[in-house]
Every structure is written in C-alpha cells, then in structure tokens.
Amino acid sequence: MPRAHDAIAAYEAAIERIDDGQSKERLAEFMADHQKHTENLGEHLSGMGEEVPTKGDVKGMLTKGKVVMADLMGDKAILQAMKTNEDDTNSAYEQAMNHNDSPAELQTVLRSNLEDERRHREWMEQRISEL
Numbered sequence: 001m002p003r004a005h006d007a008i009a010a011y012e013a014a015i016e017r018i019d020d021g022q023s024k025e026r027l028a029e030f031m032a033d034h035q036k037h038t039e040n041l042g043e044h045l046s047g048m049g050e051e052v053p054t055k056g057d058v059k060g061m062l063t064k065g066k067v068v069m070a071d072l073m074g075d076k077a078i079l080q081a082m083k084t085n086e087d088d089t090n091s092a093y094e095q096a097m098n099h100n101d102s103p104a105e106l107q108t109v110l111r112s113n114l115e116d117e118r119r120h121r122e123w124m125e126q127r128i129s130e131l
C-alpha cells in the first residue's frame with residue numbers, strides 16, 4: 001500500500017501531541033498495526049517487483065501536517081485529522097480489493113489489513129464523539 005510510511009509519520013506526530021491518555025494508548029496500538037501492514041504488504045510488493053516506498057513524500061508531509069496544525073486546536077481536532085487519514089487509508093484498501101486479478105494470498109492480506117483500518121476509523125469516530 002503506498003503512503004503507509006506517511007501514516008506512520010502522522011501517528012508519531014499525533015501520539016507526541018495528544019493529551020488524552022486513552023487516545024495516546026490506542027494510537028500507539030494502531031501505529032503498530034500500520035507498521036505490520038507496511039511489512040506484510042512490503043513482502044508482496046517486493047515479490048511482485050514493485051518498489052516499496054521507504055520514505056514520506058509531499059503527500060506524507062500533508063498527512064502529518066494536518067496533525068501538526070490540529071494540535072493548535074486540541075485533542076479532538078488531532079483525532080479528527082487522524083480520522084481523515086484513516087478515511088484515505090480505508091479507501092485505498094477498498095480500491096485495492098477491487099483488483100480481483102491480484103494473487104489470492106495478497107487479497108487475504110488486504111482483507112485482513114482493511115479490517116484493522118475499519119476498526120481504527122470506528123474507534124476514532126467513537127472517541128471524537130466522547131471528547
């Protein structure tokens with residue numbers, strides 16, 4: 001999945017800045033999921049001769065930038081910024097899953113990662129409504 005490293009940079013920025021203890025803990029768990037996804041997809045992408053992205057690009061700076069800006073407005077805004085990042089990740093996985101010609105093994109990885117991403121987004125929506 002492209003942009004996986006960007007998501008991790010955004011997580012690092014959010015974990016560093018958010019004050020809500022529960023959010024800090026969950027974000028750390030979700031960041032570990034994203035790291036796992038980078039690895040499990042990286043294996044497939046290198047197997048398929050595609051280049052694995054290793055560092056953030058302009059899009060990545062924007063992804064992280066949203067979090068840095070949101071910090072000026074507090075925890076809820078940070079989670080809202082992270083939720084828009086999760087929306088992008090969810091859409092990217094949903095689109096990838098529509099490529100039915102990808103190998104079955106890769107589809108299994110994509111499906112499992114998408115389940116994690118849906119869980120991340122759901123938790124954020126819930127916590128945003130509580131804060």
Ligand SMILES: [Fe+2]
Binds near residue numbers: 120121
């Ligand atoms: Fe996520």
